[in-house]
Amino acid sequence: MKLKLTFFFLICYTSIRAQPFVFPQLPDQGKSVAALVPKNWKVIDSISGDLNNDNIQDLALVLEFYRPVKENRAYGDNETELITEVQKPRILAIYFKRSAGGAFRLVTQNNNFMLRSEEGGAMGDPLRPMLIEKNQLLLSFEGGANWRWKLNYSFKYLDKDWQLVRANNLAYHSGSGEMNDKQYDFINKTRKVITGSMGDSLVKDNIFEQPLTIKTLRTFNSFKKPWTWEIAPDDFL
Template sequence: MTKSIILTFALFLSFNLCNAQKNIPADLVPKGYVLFKEYSGDLNNDNRKDYVLIIKNTKEEEIVENRFGDVVDRNRRGIIVILNREGEFEKVVENNDCFLSENEDGGVYMPPELWINIEDNKMKIHYGHGRYGYWEYIFKYLESDFKLIGFESSENQGPKVLYRTRIDFIKKEKTLSENMTRDTESEEEIFEAISYDIQIDDLIKLSEIKDFQNLDMSKY
């Protein structure tokens, strides 16, 4: 193999490696933050793998001692949503500090666990609270942003569901369900549901949510 061929091959390899490195979603994490968790799935129905990054701030002053005497990281977390445009990655949402730290004080119980589900081209921001239930915000890519189209929650007593809430912001409808079988020993669950219309002028944008803790769904 001649030197010119070797040089050409080396330049070709270097060029492609640089392009590959440019397109790694983790490279889109802003300065002063670290990648906390990465999720992937098709978010815009084009059969390509898109990415959701949970990022975390790194401020030294947020490394504190909790009420038990343990040193914990109370830096807030944020979210970046990246769409795959034929191999080029486009950051469509960046909201750097909208989530509490995973080390917040949970009171009498542990703090809720945050994770992301990507299903049917929707992004579901899920808070699991163990035997107490869960709540979930459902977003869809609409008009160059991710907008809140649904909300679901479950209030539990151990394994038994007591109440369910579902909000459809597209249909402008809220459904409340109550389990009429309160016996914790009974496996039977009989729900009575009531639905009513809600008032909302504009869908909430993920990019504009300052703090999910203050996102009050009870007003709808």
């Protein structure tokens, strides 16, 4: 009988541990940052600024879970849909304010776009501090080893959605300084490629500009995470 009970509890424990990770639903509103953070989560980055052009300070947060779990993540080769990784989940949360003294109100909760701490390669955590400029939220990541990369994405709140308006993908060699900087303007639909070298001063040897044939702007809902959008053959963002 004891053996049967032990086996039963072992099966139950294994079943519980095998359950997929479930993200919490963040509070719809709150008067302080502390009131917006669920149990077992912490703020690893935050920025205040006007994101909807009403001259009131809004709020963007990046939250991280307290321990690693198994996550199914999109992989950036345009062939592998999902891979399973063990890492600490992250959430991007954006809150608006209707008045200077009012509560923060949830506008966006995105559980996928923010790179995790293990996705930066030899350089470690790829997350760089967020910025708010010209009512746009700038998200930045950096990683790699000898060849390093920097990714910047500017999202703007347009037509009640977050649309990617600008981005750049910079790759450079830490030893030689050789670099390639691809700059994308999705509003004016242009792509600029700058090659040269980095060091004490940036040297731009060649600048090439061409039109972008993009029909619709990407949003948080249609952009899984960095490195998964193949804009052109072998041109990932």
